[in-house]
Each structure stands twice: as structure tokens, then as C-alpha cells.
Amino acid sequence: MAGFREASGDLQLESVTKTFGDFTAVDDIDLHVPRGSFFALLGPSGCGKTTTLRMIAGLEQPTAGRVLIGDTDLTGSRPYERPVNTVFQSYALFPHLNIRDNVAFGPKRRKAADTAKRTDDALELVQMSGFATRKPSQLSGGQQQRVALARALVNHPEVLLLDEPLGALDLKLRREMQVELKRIQTEVGLTFIHVTHDQEEAMTMADTVAVMNRGHIEQLGAPAALYDLPRTRFVANFLGQANTGVGIIKDTDGDHIVADVLGTPVKILKSRSQVHDGEVLFGVRPEKVTVSRTQPEGAGNDVKGVVRDVSFLGVATSYLVDMPSGTTWSCYEQNLDVEPLDLRPGDEVWLTWNAGHAFGVPA
Amino acid sequence: MTALAHAAVDPGADPAAPAPRATKRSWTAYVLLLPGALWLGVFFLLPLVQLASVSLQSRYPGFPGYYYRDVNLDNYASALTDYAPHFARSFLYAGLATLLAFVVAYPLAYAMAFKAGRWRNLMMICVIAPFFTSFILRTFAWSQILADEGWVAGTLNFLHLLPGGNIINTPVAVIAGLTYNFLPFMVLPIYASLERADPRVIEAGGDLYANGFTTFRTVTLPMSMPGVLAGTLLTFIPAAGDFVNMELLGPQRGKMVGNVINDQFLAIPGGYPVAAALSFTLMAAILVMVFLYVRRFGTEELV
Numbered sequence: 001m002a003g004f005r006e007a008s009g010d011l012q013l014e015s016v017t018k019t020f021g022d023f024t025a026v027d028d029i030d031l032h033v034p035r036g037s038f039f040a041l042l043g044p045s046g047c048g049k050t051t052t053l054r055m056i057a058g059l060e061q062p063t064a065g066r067v068l069i070g071d072t073d074l075t076g077s078r079p080y081e082r083p084v085n086t087v088f089q090s091y092a093l094f095p096h097l098n099i100r101d102n103v104a105f106g107p108k109r110r111k112a113a114d115t116a117k118r119t120d121d122a123l124e125l126v127q128m129s130g131f132a133t134r135k136p137s138q139l140s141g142g143q144q145q146r147v148a149l150a151r152a153l154v155n156h157p158e159v160l161l162l163d164e165p166l167g168a169l170d171l172k173l174r175r176e177m178q179v180e181l182k183r184i185q186t187e188v189g190l191t192f193i194h195v196t197h198d199q200e201e202a203m204t205m206a207d208t209v210a211v212m213n214r215g216h217i218e219q220l221g222a223p224a225a226l227y228d229l230p231r232t233r234f235v236a237n238f239l240g241q242a243n244t245g246v247g248i249i250k251d252t253d254g255d256h257i258v259a260d261v262l263g264t265p266v267k268i269l270k271s272r273s274q275v276h277d278g279e280v281l282f283g284v285r286p287e288k289v290t291v292s293r294t295q296p297e298g299a300g301n302d303v304k305g306v307v308r309d310v311s312f313l314g315v316a317t318s319y320l321v322d323m324p325s326g327t328t329w330s331c332y333e334q335n336l337d338v339e340p341l342d343l344r345p346g347d348e349v350w351l352t353w354n355a356g357h358a359f360g361v362p363a
Numbered sequence: 364m365t366a367l368a369h370a371a372v373d374p375g376a377d378p379a380a381p382a383p384r385a386t387k388r389s390w391t392a393y394v395l396l397l398p399g400a401l402w403l404g405v406f407f408l409l410p411l412v413q414l415a416s417v418s419l420q421s422r423y424p425g426f427p428g429y430y431y432r433d434v435n436l437d438n439y440a441s442a443l444t445d446y447a448p449h450f451a452r453s454f455l456y457a458g459l460a461t462l463l464a465f466v467v468a469y470p471l472a473y474a475m476a477f478k479a480g481r482w483r484n485l486m487m488i489c490v491i492a493p494f495f496t497s498f499i500l501r502t503f504a505w506s507q508i509l510a511d512e513g514w515v516a517g518t519l520n521f522l523h524l525l526p527g528g529n530i531i532n533t534p535v536a537v538i539a540g541l542t543y544n545f546l547p548f549m550v551l552p553i554y555a556s557l558e559r560a561d562p563r564v565i566e567a568g569g570d571l572y573a574n575g576f577t578t579f580r581t582v583t584l585p586m587s588m589p590g591v592l593a594g595t596l597l598t599f600i601p602a603a604g605d606f607v608n609m610e611l612l613g614p615q616r617g618k619m620v621g622n623v624i625n626d627q628f629l630a631i632p633g634g635y636p637v638a639a640a641l642s643f644t645l646m647a648a649i650l651v652m653v654f655l656y657v658r659r660f661g662t663e664e665l666v
């Protein structure tokens with residue numbers, strides 16, 4: 001292979017920007033993905049995540065910045081010169097080739113001596129050995145998905161890119177494939193970059209999640225850390241649900257700041273708030289909020305609201321509560337008491353939470 | 364109908380039997396097919412039977428233009444021996460025109476499908492526009508373009524690149540005319556199959572270590588084969604039977620089989636049976652060739 005670049009190590013994007021005419025799809029992002037990790041790029045459609053992926057693949061060239069694997073600068077090289085393979089959205093299997101020839105396509109181009117064995121192994125890995133002679137059109141969506149994965153993995157790329165790989169599958173199959181993908185990633189130990197708009201998918205599979213919005217990386221970290229302590233309003237709302245309220249910071253109290261949310265004083269740990277004066281968006285996750293009929297002991301971090309809606313979910317009961325601030329909060333009651341609260345719409349309730357769970361982001 | 368009548372007469376029949384509905388549905392299909400079937404029957408099948416019968420008739424000696432019903436295979440023998448060179452020329456010229464049309468049409472269709480952007484519709488109109496003038500008129504125009512006084516022959520003569528001295532009235536002019544006249548039939552199916560191809564599949568070729576040319580050879584071209592197949596058939600079949608290009612652009616001697624059929628029908632008294640036999644032979648030969656071609660290159664999985 002003339003031009004093929006051997007490269008090994010961590011994937012790095014340095015100040016990468018991509019513009020299409022007047023539109024800036026990716027705006028000056030830096031990214032460092034350690035070798036062998038499962039990394040998710042999460043964001044709504046149009047946030048630049050797919051463009052970022054395509055720049056790593058070489059299908060787009062950055063307007064500015066560099067793409068590196070280890071010490072090798074891959075900027076400007078063609079897709080076929082990179083040790084990177086892609087599992088395309090809607091799979092993009094070659095319709096005129098059978099499954100075996102689809103999977104063998106990459107190794108054949110690189111004139112691998114052990115093409116046959118590698119193809120067999122890859123089909124084995126995704127449990128599709130029995131379908132080698134079929135045509136892609138004869139397979140179900142889930143099966144095509146597996147073949148697309150095998151076709152990329154068979155090349156032992158340094159980085160495997162997955163572009164919304166589970167988007168076209170139904171919920172049950174998607175859950176199965178999430179587990180499967182994670183198993184395969186652990187087994188082969190390659191760097192996986194997974195692009196998705198499904199926050200649950202990103203959180204269940206990835207070691208590290210980068211939340212993207214409007215061409216920027218809003219926040220990057222382990223799923224639990226992102227969920228527990230979002231740093232921007234966008235991340236707070238995009239990743240899971242958040243009960244929020246806009247307040248003005250009035251005071252400090254030891255390790256806490258005290259914000260006034262439409263008459264209700266709330267405390268946020270200083271270390272958990274991105275702003276320390278002026279306006280703040282106060283937030284707390286629904287499962288961190290406790291519901292009770294009477295005002296709990298110990299003042300502070302409690303608000304009285306009116307139940308708007310009750311849904312019984314089995315393991316828990318979900319409540320929507322209208323707050324004095326005019327917003328609606330969501331919270332849960334775990335169904336473990338012998339005598340449940342048995343709240344009805346219109347009932348007055350007290351919501352309380354541990355100040356340590358609250359977070360503050362720029363409003 | 365039978366099932367309906369049966370159900371009405373026999374009240375003891377299983378009430379759940381779906382027979383009446385199924386019958387009704389199948390009748391709908393026949394009714395819908397009726398106009399097309401009638402058209403084909405009256406204007407294709409009957410003339411074909413008539414032609415087959417004529418192709419076996421014998422003429423009355425001494426009465427040119429009169430025939431009697433017979434099983435005269437001499438007509439076919441004459442078609443195959445006397446006119447073998449005409450058949451050979453027809454298939455050679457049509458084959459070359461098909462090849463040339465493919466060579467011109469594929470890059471054009473490719474550009475339209477992948478590179479044209481906002482010019483795509485304009486290019487499409489340019490491909491189709493010649494259809495707004497008549498076939499004969501366009502071929503006449505080519506006789507002007509290729510005439511000895513025209514700039515094409517003039518330029519080539521000036522550069523001493525034209526050994527025979529002229530283009531018009533040569534097989535080259537005929538092949539050029541055929542190529543031009545049937546080009547849209549090659550462009551459009553290839554364009555349709557390229558345009559339908561998922562661009563991500565072509566990107567996948569590049570992602571899997573195939574450079575531009577290899578991706579074209581191993582992914583794009585095979586994916587467009589249904590279009591290529593349709594285009595070559597739509598060009599070759601009418602070109603093989605064409606006589607207009609030869610009539611207007613070709614030499615006086617060394618005609619194609621279409622011209623012979625035309626002459627036998629219209630110019631030579633008593634030529635009907637041989638003309639009919641020639642027509643049938645041409646049809647059979649094309650059918651056999653198309654069959655072999657589709658068997659070799661057909662890609663039914665992709666249709």
C-alpha cells in the first residue's frame with residue numbers, strides 16, 4: 001500500500017476547525033483520546049459530532065488544526081492512508097458483494113496474507129459466520145450492523161469510528177448491541193470513537209463522553225461525573241433530566257453559596273457551582289429529590305409545591321410538581337414503603353434534597 | 364366467477380371461505396391488464412404472426428408482388444447467406460456505437476450524479492434536449508456536420524489526418540451518427556443507477572484502503588452495472604436494426620441489415636418474404652445475443 005501510514009498511540013485533535021461556507025461545523029476543538037478507550041461524542045444533530053468523526057476518518061479535511069495518532073500527523077492524508085476504519089450510519093455495506101467479500105474487502109486491498117483467516121475470525125467475533133455467502137440485502141438491520149462492525153474490525157485499525165451505529169435498530173436490539181459492542185471493544189482493546197445523539201447509549205458504553213454543542217465541546221468526562229456535575233446549562237439539560245431554577249446569588253454560608261430562586265433560598269456547594277456571583281442556574285437531579293407530605297426537620301433546601309401529575313412506574317412512582325417559581329420539577333418516590341405516600345394531583349407536597357447534590361451553572 | 368356462482372347456489376358452503384374475495388381481486392388485475400394486452404395483441408402479436416407467415420411464402424413466378432401460402436425456407440436461407448455481410452456490419456457498427464456511447468456516457472453520467480451540484484438539472488436538460496427535434500432532422504444535421512465542405516472534414520484534411528479525404532458516406536460517419544443518436548439511452552440508465560447509489564458506500568471503499576481508482580473499479584462500477592446493462596441494451600438493440608443513419612450518412616455500398624429490410628419491403632418488387640425472413644432472423648439473433656449478454660453480466664440481486 002503506497003501511502004499507508006502506520007501510526008500507533010493516542011488520538012489527538014489539535015485546534016481543529018471545519019467550516020462549510022459561512023457555517024462553522026466544528027469550532028476549534030481539542031481532544032485527547034487515550035489508546036484503547038471507548039470514547040463517545042454526544043450531541044444533538046448539527047452539533048458537529050459527525051463532522052469531527054469524518055475528519056478523523058479523513059473523509060473531510062479540517063479547515064484548520066491537526067489530527068494525530070501517536071506522533072504521526074494524519075492531517076491531509078486520504079482515508080485509505082489512515083489506520084482508521086468506520087462503521088457507517090446505515091452500515092453502507094457493498095450491495096454487490098456477499099458478506100464474506102464485504103468483510104474481506106479491507107484486508108484484500110492491503111494484500112494481507114491471512115485474509116481468509118482474518119475474515120473468518122471477524123465474522124466469528126460478531127457471530128455472523130453462518131451468513132458468509134448471503135448478500136447484505138438478505139440480512140436484517142441488526143445482522144447488517146454486525147457485518148459492518150466485522151468489516152471495520154477485521155483491519156485491526158488503530159481507531160474504530162462508529163457513526164450512530166445503533167440508530168436504525170429497535171430498542172431491544174439496540175440494548176443487545178450496546179452490550180455486544182462493549183464486549184467486543186474490551187476483547188479487541190481498540191480505541192472506539194462512538195458518535196451518538198442518544199445520551200443513554202453514550203453513558204452506558206463509553207469510558208469518556210464529550211458533550212458537543214454548536215461545534216464546541218461543552219464538557220468532557222466520565223459519564224457519572226458529567227451527570228453528577230454538569231458545567232453548562234446545555235449539559236445539565238441534555239444529559240439526563242434536571243430540575244432547574246434561575247436564581248441570584250445573595251450570600252455565602254461556609255462552603256456554600258446561597259442563591260435566591262424567586263423567593264426560595266437554596267444552597268449550592270461552592271465547589272459545585274461554576275458561578276459565584278450574579279445569576280446562576282440552580283439544578284438538582286430528580287432522583288436526588290425526596291417527596292414528603294410535611295415539611296422535613298432542619299430548614300433549608302426544601303420547597304413546597306403542588307402535585308400536577310402522578311405516574312406509577314413499578315420500581316418507583318414519578319411525580320411532576322408545580323413549583324412556586326413557575327417551573328415544574330420531576331421527582332421519584334421509590335416504591336419500598338409498606339404505606340406509600342399515595343399522592344394525588346392537587347396535593348401539596350414538600351420537596352427536599354441534600355445541598356451536596358445541587359449544582360450551579362451559568363444561567 | 365365460478366366460485367361466486369358456486370357460493371350462491373350452495374348455501375351449505377363454508378361461510379369463512381375466502382374464495383369470492385380472492386376471485387374478485389384476481390379479476391381486478393385482469394381488467395387492469397386488458398387495455399395493454401389488447402394493444403399488444405392487435406398491434407404487436409397479430410402483425411408478428413402475419414410477418415411469420417409472410418416470411419414463409421413463395422412468390423408466383425411471373426407475377427411480381429403476388430405470393431401464395433407456403434413453407435418456403437429458401438427465404439431464410441437467402442437471408443442467412445446473401446445478407447450475412449449485412450448482418451455482420453449491423454452488429455459490428457451497433458457494437459462499436461454501443462462501446463463509444465458507453466465511453467462517452469459513463470463519465471458524463473458520473474459527473475452528473477456526483478460532481479454537477481447545482482448544474483445537474485441543466486446537464487440533464489442538455490442530455491434530453493435533442494429529443495425535442497426529430498430523429499431524422501438530427502441525423503440530417505450530422506450529414507451537414509460531417510460533409511466534405513464542413514469544418515470537421517475541413518480541419519482534419521488541413522491537418523492531413525483524414526486518409527480517405529472524407530467522413531461523410533463512410534462507416535465512420537454511420538457509427539458516429541449511431542453513437543450520437545442513442546447516447547441519451549446510455550446516459551440516463553447509468554445516471555439513474557449512479558444517482559441511486561448511497562454515497563456512504565463509495566466512501567466506505569476509501570475507508571477500507573481502496574484508493575480512488577480501486578474504489579471505482581471495485582465499488583462504484585459494479586454498483587452501476589444494472590444501469591450499464593440497461594444502457595447497452597437500449598443502445599445496441601435499436602442501433603442494430605437502424606437504417607436511417609446508414610441511409611443519410613453511410614456509403615452507397617456496404618449497407619446494414621436494416622437498409623436491406625427497408626429496400627426489400629419498399630423498393631424491390633416481390634421482396635416481402637425475404638424482408639420478413641430478414642426481420643425474423645435479426646430479431647432471433649438479437650434475442651440470442653441479449654440472452655447471452657444478460658446471462659454473463661446480469662446482476663439480478665441489484666435490480
